[in-house]
Amino acid sequence: MTRTTFPRDVRDAVTPRATLMVLGAIALHLLFVASYVGALHDPRPKDTPFGVVAPRAAQTAARLDRLPGSPLDARALADEATARRQILDRKIYGALVVHPAGTTDTLLVASGGSAAMANALVDLMTAVERDQQRTLRTVDLAPDSDQDFNGLTSFYLVVGWCVGGYLCASILAVSAGARPSAPRRAAIRLLVLALVAVVGGLGGALIVGPALDALPGGTAALWGLGALTVFAVGATTLAFQGVFGIIGVGLVILLVVIAGNPSAGGAFPFPMLPPFWRAIGPALPPGAGTWAARSITYFDGNALTGSLLVLSAWALGGIVITMLAAALHARRTGGPRPAGHG
Known part of the structure; x- marks a missing residue:
């Protein structure tokens, strides 16, 4: 029997790839702390x-x-x-x-x-x-619902939709390869994501509306917003995966969770956030979605256009980059691989 040494066991147990991924996880969790505390530790109105x-x-x-x-x-x-x-x-x-x-x-x-x-x-x-x-x-003039404590339900709803989007896209990557091997397979992933978005959008709207009565009215409009939000985040995740591989999932977490959630105007609106988070919040899916959900729920759909354009831009950008990345990958590898490999 070949005897092994402890250093060799360490090298076998923790590969260079795993080491890089662990270092990336450490960076993400520290950025998580820095972003949330930086954005929310001292809220006060400004301009x-x-x-x-x-x-x-x-x-x-x-x-x-x-x-x-x-x-x-x-x-x-x-x-x-x-x-x-x-x-x-x-x-x-x-x-x-x-x-x-x-x-x-x-x-x-x-x-x-x-x-x-x-x-x-x-x-x-x-x-x-x-x-x-x-x-x-x-x-x-537009009081929040008695069942919507501190007006946070819209934010939590949008966070749930965002999680659904990147989880669905990540599962597709884990199950069949981060980079789809042909544009046709990339298109299939996008179609699956669209179906998930429709179901997830409806489910979220029904939960906060008829089921829990947390948000007053607007179920159909919230369904549409939810479908767009889930698809926008999911398509963005597929795009990042298509360009960067499995690391793309971490980049989406950085973008949507670490940067997007504390800057979304959920607990505190944009004018109560520090300048950096106030600037990026409206341009990211959680911020655009939260603004739109509150507009639908409490303001008769007023001031929706900007946030819907933001979500649509993320969705369209995700589609285009996903398809282009798949086409380039297929060209580099000589075409689709056998079934089960993306």
């Missing part, structure tokens, strides 16, 4: 779009703009009807309506868009009004 309706609205807006830390990006509005419309169109997060005939002013908010932001605006404007020897009355 939040905010309306002002007052006899001297421009002067009042300028005064609010000069608050310490610049929490507001205040702009003068013509009247209360305009302020209400802009809040429901998701152009601003809130508005102060000054009533000069009395000592009580009105703060308009929409907790359905973000309960954290609504609460932050109430605290901020209560202090501002107190300094002016005035009081504040708050009106919530």
